[in-house]
Amino acid sequence: MSIVPEAERPNPYSAYGAHGSVLVLNSGSSSLKYQLVNPVGGEAIAAGTVERIGEPSGIVTHTFAGNRTRRELEVPDHGEALRLALGMFDEIGPRLADAGIYAVGHRVVHGGAEFSGPVVVDDAIIDRIEALVPLAPLHNPANVQGIRVARELLGDVPHVAVFDTAFFQGLPPAAYTYAIDREVATEHGVRRYGFHGTSHQYVAGKVARVLGRRVQDLNTIVLHLGNGASASAVRGGVPVDTSMGLTPLEGLVMGTRSGDVDPGVLFHLARNAGLGVDELDTLLNKRSGVLGLSGVNDFRELRSLIDAGDEDAQLAFDVYIHRLRKYVGAYAALLGRVDVIAFTAGVGENDVDVRAAVCADLEGLGIAVDPERNAQRGGERIVSPDWAQTLVMVIPTMEELAIARQCVEAVDHLEPPRAVTAG
Numbered sequence: 001m002s003i004v005p006e007a008e009r010p011n012p013y014s015a016y017g018a019h020g021s022v023l024v025l026n027s028g029s030s031s032l033k034y035q036l037v038n039p040v041g042g043e044a045i046a047a048g049t050v051e052r053i054g055e056p057s058g059i060v061t062h063t064f065a066g067n068r069t070r071r072e073l074e075v076p077d078h079g080e081a082l083r084l085a086l087g088m089f090d091e092i093g094p095r096l097a098d099a100g101i102y103a104v105g106h107r108v109v110h111g112g113a114e115f116s117g118p119v120v121v122d123d124a125i126i127d128r129i130e131a132l133v134p135l136a137p138l139h140n141p142a143n144v145q146g147i148r149v150a151r152e153l154l155g156d157v158p159h160v161a162v163f164d165t166a167f168f169q170g171l172p173p174a175a176y177t178y179a180i181d182r183e184v185a186t187e188h189g190v191r192r193y194g195f196h197g198t199s200h201q202y203v204a205g206k207v208a209r210v211l212g213r214r215v216q217d218l219n220t221i222v223l224h225l226g227n228g229a230s231a232s233a234v235r236g237g238v239p240v241d242t243s244m245g246l247t248p249l250e251g252l253v254m255g256t257r258s259g260d261v262d263p264g265v266l267f268h269l270a271r272n273a274g275l276g277v278d279e280l281d282t283l284l285n286k287r288s289g290v291l292g293l294s295g296v297n298d299f300r301e302l303r304s305l306i307d308a309g310d311e312d313a314q315l316a317f318d319v320y321i322h323r324l325r326k327y328v329g330a331y332a333a334l335l336g337r338v339d340v341i342a343f344t345a346g347v348g349e350n351d352v353d354v355r356a357a358v359c360a361d362l363e364g365l366g367i368a369v370d371p372e373r374n375a376q377r378g379g380e381r382i383v384s385p386d387w388a389q390t391l392v393m394v395i396p397t398m399e400e401l402a403i404a405r406q407c408v409e410a411v412d413h414l415e416p417p418r419a420v421t422a423g
Ligand code: ADP
Pocket: 225, 226, 227, 228, 255, 297, 298, 299, 300, 345, 346, 347, 350, 351
């Protein structure tokens, strides 16, 4: 299999017709990220962030036509954040009236067991997203707030909620069920939901598209390695398993999150270190992972420390890789045949050493990385040698674009294009 040049790839999204642009919003607890996207061509027309919402000095950045504007000013709440962002469009461009916004897409972290695809937002949908707050107390409140504010300020276009969990609603029960008391689990919604679904779905589809194959014919392991990190096994476009669970804490070692630990660690620390629930939450979510082991969470800094002989940094890297290799092995067993391992997100796309270490000494499984190919930079690419049975690929994720396309599908009731070469 080889890469089909971009110009020769059919664009199944051209069937969308002329739709103008989609404004994609990602509301975090103290930040708002936005991007104006062309859902057909795929390009980001403009993008920006409002950071430190609620703090005395907020930061607004806006990038349009290659120019980045940065402002420091107080941003008391999400309403003001969005007003400022809309002001940037007016002042710096492009003017939203000219860009013709077709829909506003909202990234929502937790869709529970209710949402398996994007939905056009109305009051009842907001209530349902709010009802899921107990499952995602750190994320869903900000998402709901972002939707409310955006509907007030941009009332004349449809708003669509796109859930991070939606793709993984396709997991089989054996993968999403925790082996704990069924009644307790059912009453409290305790099961695996998976996260980063938009990215995993996009990357699995993109792999097929760049290879000129149908997604239905490929078994792919997607490794989304950003600050948060997750793995998935995808058979024929349908998820078979993923590493994140009830919350985005399970699974891989991450920038600041522990990933898998024996749940007994929590009981032990509660009993012997006197840590309460919130302290344990902070420990595993914010003070663990690569940061907890090495003192840094950025892989560029980790590499500098390792090169300088820092043993803690080396151990952090080794633990990170060990966990990843366990998941690759487990997912190979679940899939039976692995056609592609796709690396994506900040670390996956950029860190040559991580890719090499994950795939080292796996020739017996038909998996290898070619050092020269792996060292090259660029967009979608194959980094495995020609003889390897499994293609190792780098696929830049484009979550905003994927959200924008799902918005168009939700508003127009379109089926997502899946038949890749035919479509
Ligand atoms: P998220 O969306 O989860 O915040 P990203 O996908 O943007 O994260 O990934 C951010 C991380 O990617 C950084 O913390 C850093 O560890 C890593 N990263 C970014 N650029 C590079 C690079 N050139 N080399 C190695 N790691 C990188």
